[in-house]
Amino acid sequence: MTASVAERLQATGTANALELRGVGRMFGALAALSDINLSVRPGERRAVLGSNGAGKTTLFNCVTGDFPPTSGTIRFFGEDVTGFPPQERIRRGLRRTYQISLLFGGLTVRDNVYLACVGVSRSRFSFLRPRRDDTLMAAAEDLVEAVHLTAYRDTLVSELSYGQQRQLEIALALAGAPRFILFDEPAAGLSPTERRELIEILTGLPSHMGFIIIEHDMDVALRVAESVTMMHNGRIFKEGKPEEIESDPEVQELYLGGGDG
Amino acid sequence: MAAIDPPALATERRVSTLPIGGWALVLVLLFMPAFAGDFVLYQIFGWTFILGMIALSLMFLAGYGGMVSLIQMSVAGLAGYGVAIFGTSAIDTISLGWPWYAAIPIALALAVLFGTICGALAVRTEGIYTIMITLAIASAFFYFTRQNYALFNGFSGFNGVLPPQLFGVDWRGPQAFYYLTLSFAALGYWLVLYVSRSPFGLALQGIRDNPRRMAALGYNVNAHRIAAYAFSALIAGVAGILLTWQSAQISPGTAGIQPVIDVLVIAVVGGLAHPIGPFIGAFIYVILRTFALDALVSVGLSGERFQLLIGLGFLIIVFASPDGVLGLWKRWRERGARDPLTGERR
Numbered sequence: 001m002t003a004s005v006a007e008r009l010q011a012t013g014t015a016n017a018l019e020l021r022g023v024g025r026m027f028g029a030l031a032a033l034s035d036i037n038l039s040v041r042p043g044e045r046r047a048v049l050g051s052n053g054a055g056k057t058t059l060f061n062c063v064t065g066d067f068p069p070t071s072g073t074i075r076f077f078g079e080d081v082t083g084f085p086p087q088e089r090i091r092r093g094l095r096r097t098y099q100i101s102l103l104f105g106g107l108t109v110r111d112n113v114y115l116a117c118v119g120v121s122r123s124r125f126s127f128l129r130p131r132r133d134d135t136l137m138a139a140a141e142d143l144v145e146a147v148h149l150t151a152y153r154d155t156l157v158s159e160l161s162y163g164q165q166r167q168l169e170i171a172l173a174l175a176g177a178p179r180f181i182l183f184d185e186p187a188a189g190l191s192p193t194e195r196r197e198l199i200e201i202l203t204g205l206p207s208h209m210g211f212i213i214i215e216h217d218m219d220v221a222l223r224v225a226e227s228v229t230m231m232h233n234g235r236i237f238k239e240g241k242p243e244e245i246e247s248d249p250e251v252q253e254l255y256l257g258g259g260d261g
Numbered sequence: 262m263a264a265i266d267p268p269a270l271a272t273e274r275r276v277s278t279l280p281i282g283g284w285a286l287v288l289v290l291l292f293m294p295a296f297a298g299d300f301v302l303y304q305i306f307g308w309t310f311i312l313g314m315i316a317l318s319l320m321f322l323a324g325y326g327g328m329v330s331l332i333q334m335s336v337a338g339l340a341g342y343g344v345a346i347f348g349t350s351a352i353d354t355i356s357l358g359w360p361w362y363a364a365i366p367i368a369l370a371l372a373v374l375f376g377t378i379c380g381a382l383a384v385r386t387e388g389i390y391t392i393m394i395t396l397a398i399a400s401a402f403f404y405f406t407r408q409n410y411a412l413f414n415g416f417s418g419f420n421g422v423l424p425p426q427l428f429g430v431d432w433r434g435p436q437a438f439y440y441l442t443l444s445f446a447a448l449g450y451w452l453v454l455y456v457s458r459s460p461f462g463l464a465l466q467g468i469r470d471n472p473r474r475m476a477a478l479g480y481n482v483n484a485h486r487i488a489a490y491a492f493s494a495l496i497a498g499v500a501g502i503l504l505t506w507q508s509a510q511i512s513p514g515t516a517g518i519q520p521v522i523d524v525l526v527i528a529v530v531g532g533l534a535h536p537i538g539p540f541i542g543a544f545i546y547v548i549l550r551t552f553a554l555d556a557l558v559s560v561g562l563s564g565e566r567f568q569l570l571i572g573l574g575f576l577i578i579v580f581a582s583p584d585g586v587l588g589l590w591k592r593w594r595e596r597g598a599r600d601p602l603t604g605e606r607r
Contacts, residue, residue: 085476085481086476087476087479087481087482090477091479098477102473104466106466106470111463114463115464115467116478118460118464119480120479123460124480124485125460126459127455127456127459127461127462127492129455129458129459172478
């Protein structure tokens with residue numbers, strides 16, 4: 001009885017949006033992730049930094065269930081989702097974008113976003129075409145507008161520019177009622193203007209909508225995030241406020257000084 | 262904006278506005294009995310519409326869902342056996358003789374159930390493995406029906422399986438059968454087109470393009486694929502009943518390995534990008550099957566080699582256009598729309 005009350009308490013507002021305990025992922029003998037402990041509050045905006053191969057995208061894949069972790073537990077708003085298939089996590093309000101755009105090139109911009117809206121609704125198996133006043137279609141139109149693609153809503157996604165496809169990735173992640181979003185390098189390959197638009201979109205998200213953003217561009221990462229997690233070789237290396245991380249000598253040694261900067 | 266034209270969409274977008282050629286085709290089909298003989302109505306077009314529907318059920322799975330299934334003919338065959346076993350046939354020791362309004366729904370339900378179970382087995386595989394597992398099921402169905410005498414009457418199957426005399430019409434009369442098969446073929450065609458733009462159909466095309474992303478949008482990819490098998494089994498089942506009525510018999514050979522492969526050939530030759538493709542493929546197949554023998558004899562060759570002529574016909578089409586007649590048509594139209602000197606679109 002007491003346990004169930006505690007569980008219910010945890011399932012409501014007091015639980016962390018994401019709670020990872022001892023999460024690890026092996027690929028054969030290679031440990032892509034080991035012993036990840038991570039807590040993110042609801043509404044928190046976190047940047048994950050780290051060099052290539054640090055395990056950032058693997059971490060995302062484990063959280064969304066694209067492939068499950070080989071050890072540890074993942075809780076989403078208090079609920080243990082470790083064994084859930086991806087769609088069950090998505091239906092609970094988790095969203096993600098992909099580093100390399102995974103879109104439906106043969107469909108229009110609007111149909112792409114419409115599919116995302118339908119995916120988290122009860123109409124997934126509907127054989128009836130959307131009517132003119134369809135609420136999901138209206139929601140899709142709003143999202144297309146939110147990512148500044150209204151002029152291209154009837155364009156095939158394969159005909160969009162790279163930057164526009166990145167914006168569409170974000171629109172897909174905003175469909176339905178997201179509670180927490182994982183952004184995998186949304187700014188990669190964008191022009192300075194497109195970067196400014198991206199920052200505008202990210203900072204304009206409702207404050208209850210927390211997210212984790214993987215970003216190589218410190219300028220973008222530090223402008224949208226309130227806390228930073230540094231990863232290195234599949235482990236969490238440092239956590240803290242952006243300015244602490246930026247000025248940390250070890251981090252500078254490892255990441256800021258080491259790379260192309 | 263660069264004009265990249267992915268194959269599936271150029272045709273998909275045009276569906277709502279029927280071109281003039283489409284209206285002409287509708288008129289010709291509607292008034293066909295006014296100028297065509299009984300043989301053309303019953304044997305050529307009746308058979309084209311039926312085979313077209315079975316190939317259409319494959320086109321739905323393969324074109325929209327990316328799943329090449331070889332069980333469509335077996336599903337059709339099971340529906341045919343269903344009306345023979347539950348309805349009336351000349352084999353009255355097995356046939357239960359139930360009225361059509363009981364036998365037909367039961368036959369269709371069995372076909373959908375069979376298609377769904379096969380789908381559930383097949384959706385965990387991809388590409389060539391889907392082909393192999395469905396071919397294995399189709400072979401098993403063929404050999405089982407040939408060896409089982411208690412239920413399927415073994416090698417000889419059932420004859421005397423006739424459509425009900427509904428509204429006082431003999432539905433096996435050439436004109437009545439023509440309109441019967443035309444109606445169901447048109448219904449199936451329209452249904453597939455309609456569903457392709459519904460949430461279910463869009464999601465199926467999304468799964469074809471990118472199953473991983475669809476799961477990350479909240480879709481249960483396998484459940485969706487299985488539902489697509491169920492839907493396609495319904496179309497194949499209706500066609501299977503019509504096929505049984507056409508020849509008034511159903512036997513293991515109806516769903517033998519050869520017809521199973523033929524359905525795939527029909528769908529591929531016609532084109533998988535649009536539901537009209539399977540009907541084009543079926544028409545070509547029926548014409549070749551019907552006239553290859555006469556053509557060979559007329560040039561002084563042995564008529565037994567008619568399969569060779571059929572094979573060569575398909576080889577030429579697939580060689581000229583890997584995406585079937587639909588692809589040929591599309592490229593021809595595009596060439597006409599371009600300036601021959603500059604290559605610009607007019």
